[in-house]
Amino acid sequence: QVHLVESGGGLVQAGGSLRLSCAASGSIFVITTMGWYRQAPGKQRELVASITRSGITNYADSVKGRFTISRDNAKNTVHLQMNSLKSEDTAVYYCNCYSTTLYWGQGTQVTVSS
Numbered sequence: 001q002v003h004l005v006e007s008g009g010g011l012v013q014a015g016g017s018l019r020l021s022c023a024a025s026g027s028i029f030v031i032t033t034m035g036w037y038r039q040a041p042g043k044q045r046e047l048v049a050s051i052t053r054s055g056i057t058n059y060a061d062s063v064k065g066r067f068t069i070s071r072d073n074a075k076n077t078v079h080l081q082m083n084s085l086k087s088e089d090t091a092v093y094y095c096n097c098y099s100t101t102l103y104w105g106q107g108t109q110v111t112v113s114s
Contacts, residue, residue, distance in 0.1 A: 002027065004095050005105060006094070006107065009093060011112075012085055012112055020036065020082065020095075022097075031076055032097075034071050034097045035048070036094070036096075037096060038093045038094065048063055048067065063082075063089075078097070080093070092108065092109050093110050
């Protein structure tokens with residue numbers, strides 16, 4: 001069983017920055033892909049960014065050039081640096097990882113005020 005804990009969410013003005021972090025703990029075998037998803041009120045959960053163990057990244061078009069995902073394999077952590085935030089980035093952000101199966105964190109709220 002893998003437990004994911006997110007941190008770093010909060011309230012920020014449009015144009016500002018936030019850094020989300022997620023730490024995995026528990027019975028970790030090997031974590032392959034780690035990622036961030038988000039879900040805004042009334043909308044489906046969507047991929048924000050993902051990163052493989054070797055560092056290959058994938059971003060949603062809406063965040064390309066503004067968000068950067070990174071990870072530390074030794075610490076089983078993944079981070080999401082979010083710059084130039086917009087009101088439409090407001091959502092609950094969820095960390096996930098794949099290690100024999102898919103695991104999800106509880107989510108952290110990001111609110112961008114315009």
